[in-house]
Structures are given as C-alpha cells and as structure tokens.
Amino acid sequence: MNMELISALIAVAVSLFSVILGIYLFRWVGRYPVGSERMREIGEAIREGADAFLKKEYVILAFFSIAICTLLAIFLSISSAIAFLIGAISSGVAGLLGMKVALKANVRTATAADREGLEKAFLIAFRGGSVMGLLVVGLALAGVSVIYGITLKAEILLSFSFGASILSLFAKAGGGIYTKTADISADLVGKVEIGIPEDDPRNPAVIADNVGDNVGDVAGMGADLFDSYVASIVAAMVLGETLGVKMVVLPLILASVGILSSLAGVFSVRVRGEKNPGRALDLGTYITSAIFALATLVISMVLSYDLKFWGASMAGLVAGTVIGFTTDYFTSIDRHFVKRTAKASQSGAAITILTGYSYGLMSLLPSLVGIGVASGIAFALCGVYGIAISAVSMLAIVGMIISSDAYGPIVDNAKGISEQSGLSEKVISLTDKLDAAGNTSKAITKGFAIGAAGLTVIALLATYQERVAAITGQSITFDLMNPLVMLGLLTGLCVPALFSAMIMLGVSKNAFRMIAEIRRQFKEIKGLSEGTTRPDYARCVEIATTGALKELMLPSLISIGITLLIAFIGGIHALGGFLGGAILSGLFNALLMANSGGMWDNSKKYIEDGAFGGKGSDAHKAAIIGDTVGDPFKDTAGPSPLNTLITVLSLVASLISPLVILYAVFK
Template sequence: MGVLAEGRAGIGSPHAVLGAPGDSSGAVLTSGNQVLVLVIGLVALAALGVAVLLVRQVLAYETGTPTMRRIAGAVQEGANAYLARQFRTLAVFAAGVFFLLMLLPADNWSQRLGRSAFFLVGAVFSAATGYLGMWLAVRANVRVAAVARGVVAGQEQPAQHRAMRIAFRTGGVVGMCTVGLGLLGAAVVVLIYRADAPRVLEGFGFGAALLAMFMRVGGGIFTKAADVGADLVGKVEQGIPEDDPRNAATIADNVGDNVGDCAGMAADLFESYAVTLVAALILGRAVFGDVGLVLPLLVPAIGVVTAVLGIVAVAPRERDRSGMTAINRGFFLSAAVSLLLVLGAVFVVLPSSFAALRHVPDDIRAHHGDPRLFTLAAVAIGIVLAVVIQQLTGYFTETTRRPVQDVGRSSLTGPATVVLSGVSLGLESAVYSAVVIGAAVYGAYLLAGGSIVLALFAVALAGTGLLTTVGVIVAMDTFGPVSDNAQGIAEMSGEVEGAGARVLTELDAVGNTTKAITKGIAIATAVLAATALFGSFTDAIGEAVSKVGGSVGVGDAADLSLDISQPNNLVGLLLGAAVVFLFSGLAVNAVSRSAGSVVFEVRRQFREHPGIMDGSELPEYGKVVDICTRDALRELATPGLLAVLAPIAVGFGLGVGALGSYLAGAIGTGTLMAVFLANSGGAWDNAKKLVEDGAHGGKGSEAHAATVIGDTVGDPFKDTAGPAINPLLKVMNLVSLLIAPAVVRFSFGVHANTGLRAAVAVVSVLAVVVAVAVSKRRTVDVAGDPGATATPASGAAGDPAQAAAGG
C-alpha cells in the first residue's frame, strides 16, 4: 500500500483534521453554524423531556398484587445493590485514567484538560444511561405482569397490546436518554472547543466506551451465571419450571436481566452513539471544514425526532401477525422518515459543490460532484444497513422462521445435535452479516471517487445514518428483559395463569428476537465506528510525524504502511484477531466458573432444606445474588486490562504500522465472532421457547431437556462475550488513537527512545499475562458440595434482595 505519502492520499496537509497550530480561520464556527449547534443541543434536551413524559406514562399503570410487588422489590434492590458496588469499583479506575490522559501529548493544555474532563463526562453519561434503563425496567416488569394477570380466555390480544405498550415505552425512555445525552455531550464540546472539539471528543468517546465495556462484561457475567445455574438445577435436575420460586437462583436471574440486558446494553448503545459521533466529527472537520462540525450532529438530531415517531407508532393492531409486526412497523417508519428529513436538511446546510466549502484541503475542494448528494447517499447506506441487519438477524432468531424451527427439531435427537445445529447456524449467519456490513463500507468507499479521507467520512456518515434509528433500537432491546422479568414475576407469584401466562410467553419470545436484532445492529455500528476511527488514527500518525520533522520509511519502527508482507504488520494482524478470541474465551470461562458456583449453592439448598420443594421453607435467594455479584466484579479487571494494554504493547513494541494492522485484525475477527455468538445464542433460546410452547413433546420431555442444554451454552454467547466485543473494538481503537502521537514521538527524532518504548511494551505485556494467569487460577466455588473443600462464598446476611424476597 505504500508508506506515508500513499497512506495519506487525499488527506491534504498534516493538520487537515484539527487545523494547523495558530490557524484561526478554522478556530471558530460561523454564526449560522453556532445557532444550528445550539438548536441541536435543544433537541437533545427535548429528547430528555420526552423520556420524562414516557416515564410518567409507564408508572401510571397498576403494580399488581402484594406478592408480585414483593418479588419486584427484591429484584429492584438486588439490581441497585449490584450497580452501586460496580460503580464504586469503576470510579477508582476512571479516576486513574483521568490523570493518565493528562500525560498524553496534545497541542495545548486546554486540549489535555478538556480531553480528561470529558472522559469523565462520557463515563458518567454511559453509566447514567445504563442506570436509568435498569431503574425503570425493574418497575415496568411488575406492571406488565399485572396487565397479564387480568386476562381471561378470549381476551388475550387486547391485554397483550397493553402489556407490549408498557414494555416498549419503557425501552423508549432508555432510547431517548441514549440519544439525548449522547447528542448533548457532543454539542457542548463543539460549542466550547470549536476546532479543538475532535481532540476533546476522543476523551468523551473513550469514557463512554470504557464504562460500557465494563458494564457489559460485569452485567453479562452476573446475568448468565444466574441463568445457567437456575436452568441446570431447576429445569434439568429438579424438573421444576423456569422462575419457579423454589429455585434459589430465580431472584438473581431476574436481577441479572436488568444489570446485563438493560444497564449493560443501554450503556453499550450509548457508547456506540458517542463513538460514532466522535469519528464523524473528526473526519467531518477534515472534509467539510466548519460545517463538518455540524453535519454529523444534525443527522442524529433528526433521528431524535423520528425516534419519538417510531416509539409512538409501536401500537399493536388486531390484524398484526405477532408483536414483531408492530415493532417492525415503528422501526421502518422511523427509518423512512429519517431519510426524508435528512434529504431536506442536507440541501439546506450544504452547498452544491465541494469548491464552495470553506477551510478544506485543496484536493477535497477539487473533488467533482455534489456534497449534498454525497452526504445523502452515505446516510442512506447507514439507514439501509440497519434495516437489512434487522431483517437478517430476525430471520435467524425468530421462532416463526425455519432456522430456529430446525434447531428445535434437532432436539428430538438429543442435546449434542441441538448444540451442533446452533453452532452451524451462528457460523453461517456471521458470513451473511459480514458481507452486508462489508458491502455498506465498500459502497461508502465508491461514493468518494478515490479519496481515502472522503471515503472514511462517508463511512462515518453511514454510521450517523444508522444512529437515526438508535432510539427505536434501544427501545427494542429493553423490551426484551422487561418482558422476561414480567414472566418471571408472574411465575414466581403463581398468580398469572392460563391466558395471561400465554400472553407473557409470547412477549418473551418476541423479546428474545428484539434482543438478538439489537445486538446485530450494535455490531454494525461498531464496525462502522471502528473503520472511521481507523482513518482518524491514520491522520493522527501523519500529524505526529510532521510535528517532529520526520518522514516514515519502509521498515522503520513507526512505519505507517499496512502492507501485510511486512513481518511486523502481519504479527500485528494476527495479534488483533487473537485478542478477540482471548477476550471471548475469558468472558465465557468467567460465566462457566460463576455458574458452577451457583449450581453447587442451589443444590446445597435443595439438599439441606428439603422443605423448599414442598413450600414449607423459603430458599436463600440472597446467597446466589451475592455469588453472582462477587464473581462479576472480580472478573472486570482482566478484560479491561486486555483491551487497554494490548494495543499499547503492540504500538510501542512493534510500531504504529503494526498497530494499524492489529486494529484491522480485531475489526474483521470481532465482526464475525460477535455475530456468530449473538445469533447462535438467540436461536438456542428461541428453540427452547418453541419446545416449551408444546412442540416436540413440550415441557418435561427429553427434547425440552436438550434445548435447555443448548440454551445454557448460548447464554454466555449471546449475553456476555458477543455483546462485549462491540465496546472492546472501540476501546482498542480509541486507545490506539490516543497513544499514536506518543508512539511516533518516541520512535524517531530528538525524542527517540527505544529503551522507553521497550519498557512500556514489556510492562504492558506482563500486566496482561499476570491478569490472565490470575483469572485462570480462579476455580468454581464448591462450598455446596459435601465431597469437596473450598473457600465458601461470602455471606449474604442482611442482603436486601433476600429480605424482600423472603418477606
């Protein structure tokens, strides 16, 4: 591919992105653009106002019987207790990163301070989005169950419509908070820092991505350890239904749905939103000048308006085939209206030729074509990508489609064939998703007519186009755990039967599909954001090289060439792919260990307290909550260190060319791995639902036991390892972007210091090795096994979840 000259073809001057030092022409926004950014900020505030209105609508519904309220209260207190402990743990880590960011190179102290300060803002916004999603979800679940309780035979559909409206508008609150806080943070940075905004936004995006990764991993370990343990002992060994109150893991399972699927996924989608905006604004400044700091905000602002329309449009009708029909209607309406509004906006904001743009490189100004049509086409690619991914994922995970039905049919021959069919389905679906995402990226490349930076900006614009649907996407995701929890509360209370129970089962199946769809779309946003950030990384290298007065040559440690025939780059590519595998393996293994501890604890309670089965004794719910909390929090350090330190080790050890290849390997492998894990897990889950609805012998049959095994294999796939890959990719890209100037600075010129680079690389590698070794040394807590000795789990005396659940 050549070296620096070719790698930066089409980028222009070394300071194309941020403006040359002292270049005042690009340091201010025009008055018209300032007004537009202010309006966008007001739209973000309006989104938060809509969220408040939706909260009031949800909380206006009845909360059910005293027993249902007591169970819901236990879930609320357990979720609050876990997140409080998690946030205390992460606060220390965030404070350390704040000061480390101050040490990284920047043009001035204002940039350094702003980057660190907005790192904390991004982290707080990500945490707040996750917490708000959990806070409302644990209050909406009992309301959905209460609506189903009043159902009588023949009136299932009206009740299902009301229950679905509650669950989806709960998700709408989270969606509005996601787009509102993300857009507000980016708009404030642009207004305050103007031309320096892209550098400061690196910190904002890094904070959001890092917190989201921790919440995704921690919440995923918690929820799936409880879920797997509950299923293996309850369904398989004791033959009792899911969410049976006699199972000590049921409260932990319902808590996990909220800290994993609600809090974790909300934070994940928020960071996708924030990081995509960061990439688009960095590249927009290079391509469209001053207006490039406005356009990437304007497109998602349109998405705020259309998200409200899409959420309100999800109103089930009698003729709808299923709940997915109503959800699809809202999603497609939001996407279509977004495209129409973007069409009007670009013709108002942009000139008719690239030559009319201010403060842009000469090669961009000389580009033929209409920037309005270029922008519209790029945004349309992102919107169409969201629609295609939504349909593709739905095909592989819906109970009414052939792939899931085939997995369900394989249960007739045992658990081995269920696992094999789910694995094959996930592998196949990953190929189609990768091709679709690749086609979107290539389509954006074709729009640019050979200009690399213009192509990367087109990819970023496609990402903002996809963001126009994020409000509805987040609502779809939160709908899943709310429906799941509602069914759990209904079954634990024993007060929802017959027609009402069927309503909740149908909603839960729809929720499994919506969760799988949102994971697929989140993966697409991760790839688009990572690709755009890769361009920002390349430009940061060029700028750093020019500042030290050097040039990059083939074979140099700081070589920017991505030619994989160079051994250092090939090694970087392989390491990027390997880190995705290692990260996924650590996450699945963490769930396996924690689930094993839950299994032993639940077995112990059944063995030592025989009155649990006849209802004369209550299980000790709090002990399982405590096991899951302890295990989830102690497993946070290893994946966090891996994500942050692996790119540092590659960059300082092998050079920025190898670091670029590392990112390419991680993006390619991460895309395929994330889709494979998400779709396999979703298919296994819905195949189990299919059998539980009566297919192939129904509940209690051998086929049912086989699908339960498949579901437990899929749980850490779809809700722990798979979703966590999304923030992993963006954390590694942002770390690489942040350290790139330092790597160049110490690679050649007056500040060249091979010893320092080697020391940083060695320390980073050793830290990762030690963290992985410590993680691997942890064993399953077998305190409940009379034939084994181990350090027992810490006590749960006074645990609020236990007190509430036990009455």
C-alpha cells in the same frame, strides 16, 4: 453566529427535548398500579438485587475512571481528562436511569396483563424501554454537542468517546457475567435436574436471574449503544475536520434528525388489530427509518449539501436494517434454522450444539457482506468520511432501536413475576407472547449493533490513520508484507477471542458456585421442593454479584495492556495492523456468538411450545444444554462486549498515537 455554534445549539436543544420526554415517560410508567402484595415483594427483591450490584460495580469503575483520568491529564491534557470523565459519567447515568424504569415497568406490565390485557401491558413495557432509548441518545448528543460548542475542537471528543466506551466495556462484562451465571444455574438445576418451570418460585436462583436481565440486558446494553452512538459521531466529526466546517457539523445534524425521527417512531408504536407485538415493534422501526430518510434528504437540499453524502448515509441506514432482519431470519422461532436446530435436539445435546454452531457460521456471510457493501458504497461516494457518515446514519435511529431492545428484558421479568406470584395460566401465556416478541427484537438489535460497530470501527481506523498522518506529515498505509503490520494483525486477531474466553470462563466459575448453592438448598431446606418453604434468594444474588465483580476487570485490562505493548514496541504500523486484526476478529466472533446463541435459545422455546415431545422430554433437556452454551455466547461474550472492545481499542490507538510516534521501539 457561525454554523458550528448554531449546529451545536440545535443539537443541544434536540437532545434536551429527548431527555425531557424520557423523564415524562418515566413518570408515565410510574403512575400505573403495582398489583398484589406478592408481586410487590418480588419486584422489590429484584430492585434491591439490581441496585446492590450496580452500586458495587460503579464504585469499582469510579476508582478506575479516576485513575485513567489522571493519566490522560498527565500525558495528554486537562481538557482530555475532563472530557473523558464527562463521557464515563454520562454513559453510567444513561444505563442507571434506564434500569430504574425497567424495574418499575416489569411488575406494572405483569399487573396490566392481569387486569387490562395485552394492549396495555405491551404499551407499558415498550414505553418503559423507550425511557432508556430517549435518555441514551439525549445524554450522548448533549455531551458531544456541548463539549464541541465550548472547544470547537473535534479531537477533544475522542476522550469523551473513550470515557463512554471504557465504562461500557466494564458494564457489559460485569452485567453479562452476572446475568448468565444466574440464568445457566437456574436452568441446569431447576429445569434439567429438578424438573420445575423456568421461573418457579421454588428455584433459589430465580430472583438473581431476574436481576441479571436488568443489569446485563438493560444497563449493560444501554451503555453499549451509548458508546457506539458517540463513537460514530466523533469519528465522523474528526474525519470531517480536513473537509471543512460543514462536514464537521453534518454528524450533529444527522443525529438531531435521528432523535426526532425516533421520537415519532416511539410514540407511533401500538398493538392493534391482530395484536401482534412483534409487528408493532417492526412497524415502529420502519416509520422511524422512513421519516429519517425523507427528513435528511430535505435538509441536505436546504443546506446545500452534495446529495452524495445523503447517499452514503442511506447506505448505512439500509445496511443496518438489512443486517438486523437477517439476524432475525436466522434466529426467529418461526424460521427453519431454529426448527432444524430443535429437531436435532432429539439426537442429544452434542448434535444440538453442532447444528446451532454450524448455522451460526452460515449466518456470517450475509451480515459481513452487508457491512462490506455499505462501506464500499459509502467509500465510493465520499471516501472514508462517507463510511463514517454511513455509521452515523445507521446509529441515528438508535433511540427507537434501544426502545425495542429494552422492552425485551422488561417483558421477560414480567413473565417471571407473573409465574412467581401465582397469576393465571392465561396471564402467563399473555406475558409469554410479549416475551417472544422481546426475544426477536433483541436478536434484531444485536445484528443492528454489530453492523453499526463494524462501520464505526472502520471509521475509527481511518481516524487513527488521519491522526498519524497529521502528526508526521506523511500518509500511512498498512502493508501486509511489512512484518510489523503482520505482527500487529495476528496479535489483534487473538485479542477478541481471548477476551471472550476469559469472561465466559468467569461465567463458568461463578455458575459452578451457584449450582452448588442451589443443590444445597434443595437438599437442606425442608419443604422447598414441595413449595411450602421459600428458598434463600439473597444468597444466590450475592454469589452472582461477588463473582461478576471479581471477574470483570482482568479481561478488559489485559486487552488494553496488549494494545499498549504492541503500540510501544511495534510502533504505528504494528498498531494499525493490530486494529485491523481486532476489528475483523471482533465482528466475526460477535456475529457467530449472537446468531448461534439466538438459535439455541429459540429452539429450546420451540420445543417448550410442544414440538418434539415438549417440556420434560429428552429433546427438551438437550435443547436446554444448547441454550446454556448459547446464553454466554450471545449475552456475555458476544456482540455487546466485543463491539465495545474493538471501539475501545480503536480509541486508545487514536489517543496514544502522538506518544507512539515519539517513544515506540520500532519507528
């Protein structure tokens, strides 16, 4: 049996092991009690809302996926169409199952916080998040390795990656619009106008807000990182085809080691000693990274790989960790950037927004330089293939990273359920502590994901370049003095900004409708303000669902449409320039939005903890306005959809390159 099949079989075995352990943890979480009847009711309302949204969203995406599948079958090949469909289905299944366990874990975390304390509550929440992490990497690597094992053609995997990416793009756009519609509306009317707590059961939008955490931050983020993970492996395998079989299967080997390292990290995470959830999550990441680094070194030596490839992989791993913790430095509630933004809130909302935006711009330097340094080191060691390998290694430990990220919305929901079901202040304070660690872990994950996307799309740009060179028999460069390249570059710079603007406007339009509904209920439902009557939660859930599904398609279709226009008018050079512009603009905007949004969010929380007058003060109201701007920045239009967008555009370019060479207006 040759090395290709052996590597594919090992990857399949490791990925199935990850899926089996994910299912085990799913069942493990489900064994814990739900709590009071009121908690059960709230949990069921959140589940029904999330299921209703995803059911409608997936029906729309199914029709769209079938349409793309048909086009691929007509213009490329049947095998490409099948691979695309498998990628889309795998991505959707990973997000759906991850959300299912999050809906189980949220109420059980709140119950454990009430009955058993922080340690057990943390473990349930984290292991609930780990189901998403293990299923994402397991299903992704299984799909890649099975398709490659059957076809032994790396190129066919571009279609598999495209399927995962296109579904992720729509899932993040729809989920992001949904979650921030509810969050903004609940905050602006509940906190600012009425003066009630964030998760007060009197707020008509509170259930929709909890639902949004699941469809946006769990299902959406799972699809996003599934997409990045697959794209990095595929780009490296395609580039490796020109270097020999050993280089084609190296990404599969690294991904397999990454899964096993993540499993060790996941099962090592516990809250002990001083009971700091944040430190427990960080320690899990450190353990995973250390095991991965050591294991890949040993395997490289055993399989006689040149250690320069291991050096390139370590450049990616170190860069991912550094970028993640740089994001934490700028957005953590304990750091001075957040405290200064909170202090600025004493002067009103305008100064809050200016301060957070300015610090967000400052935060770009270390992260973008980190991506540049990592790609420079990897390129110096192994050429463009080294950049691809560094991206694979950065994302190889994504099982652990997703586990920490999915923990965030679970504990956020648990905090809301605790407050809505009337649990004691001690329990609410405990879930708040868990939630604070979740906010930090989500910030780190966003930085990590942006860094990984940066290296991945650079590798995908090289893949496009290699594909064109293989077809034309000539090497291709993108000269900025070429007017076609400049046309593409300037257009590409605009597309991520246009995409972000459109989905943020979608949030604005949808929030306008929901705010009107919340005000109506407080005005017309007698006893609602006093808490003697329950609001109509379902109406707000329906507004969020309908509006999100209405707004999710157009920005994505326009972005892909512009790519096709540039390609078939300007040709391969314009398309190369377009990708370069979209990548630079996407990374810039993703980092800015993620870090500014994180600063505004935690500066609000810092004030709510008692600083500068605490809850209800003028500074608090200004900080809420800042957070209202930051929410769509970081969770709707920022890192996740932009990472996926630039990946989708890069994959589209590689897939259509043969057609562009034949049919473009300017050759």
